[in-house]
Every structure is written in C-alpha cells, then in structure tokens.
Amino acid sequence: MGSKERILRLKDETRAKILDAALNIAKMEGWQALSMRKIAEQIEYTAPIIYEYFANKEGILLELTRKGYRILTKHIIDARERYEKNEDKMEAMWIAYWNFAFTHKEFYRLMYGVDMVRCSNSSCIPETDNLYEILAEVIAALFTKKPISEDIICLKYNTYWSVIHGLVSINLIHLNWRTTDALNQQILKDAIKVITLSINS
Known part of the structure; x- marks a missing residue:
C-alpha cells in the first residue's frame, strides 16, 4: 500500500x-x-x-442521521424481500421500522427528534427520499380498486408513519407505562392492518 x-x-x-x-x-x-x-x-x-x-457538531449529527437512515432502509428492504404478498410486505416493513427504533434508539431519536432537537439539515438528505420511495412502492402496489396518484400514496404513507411513529415516540419517552411489549406489538399490527384495509375499502 x-x-x-x-x-x-x-x-x-x-x-x-x-x-x-x-x-x-x-x-x-x-x-x-x-x-x-x-x-x-x-x-x-x-x-x-x-x-x-x-466543521461543527451539526456536521457530525448530519452524518450520523444519514447513517441511521441507511441502516433503517436496509432493515426495511430485508423485511420486504421475505414476503410475496404486498399486505405481508407492508406489515413486515413497518414492523422492521418499529424494531429499528428500539434496537437503535439513539439513531431514531436523532433522525426524528424524539425528546431532542432534530438535526436541522436532516429533512433534505437523499436517504430520506430513498426510504420514502421504497415504502411508497409497496403502498402503491396495495391499490387494486382505486385510481391512485402520488398525492394519495403520500397521504397513505403519512398515515402509516404518523400512527407508528407516534406509538414509537410514546414508548421511547416512557409515557405508555400501562402497556407491555406484547400489547404494543398487537397495537402496531392492528394499526397497520386497519390502514392497509382502508386502501381498497
């Protein structure tokens, strides 16, 4: 060398x-x-x-945010590849998202600003777009009865994300003290199922 x-x-x-x-x-x-x-x-x-x-601490936070999104995206892709049906893919991908949040708590807190100030440049990095596109592709494939547009796909993505991120955040900051891991898993799966069923209802 x-x-x-x-x-x-x-x-x-x-x-x-x-x-x-x-x-x-x-x-x-x-x-x-x-x-x-x-x-x-x-x-x-x-x-x-x-x-x-x-150049500064913000630069370090930004690089770690990007790394977190790369790890999360890999977990979600791996989960997607284990299933054939789109409904199963969708559930597995969001469960992988949930698991990432608790396996990599520090990354998740940084990426999404849970009980801290979020990295100010994190919304403009390509890794966030890549993650959205991977999930949006499966969301689009779930539509079999309705005409779809990018706006509708974006709406459903944000519906999934808002519910699941909300549940993650509640548990990360220990507000949901009345639930157990098993109950949280059931709430998570029920929420995913309800949103998925609403797509073609």
Missing part, C-alpha cells in the same frame, strides 16, 4: 472513530451532552483535529 492510500485509510479510520465516539456519548449521556470537546477526549485527540473532519 502506497503512502497516499495509507493517508486516505487513516483519514477514513479517524472519521469513523469520531462518529463512533459521538454515538457512544449519546448512548451514555444523551444527544444533548454531545460536544466536540467530549468527542476529542474520548478518542484522545485534540479538539482542533475533530474540526479537520467536521
């Missing part, structure tokens, strides 16, 4: 260390506690070196 390749590899490794450190701080102390100084301390670098890779 030449010197140029070694330098590029070291830069990639340092960038990855910075992102891993930021995520680790969020897991231990919450996103509100994140600072460039804390990241530098955790990877035993000086703060100015961090600024060579990211």
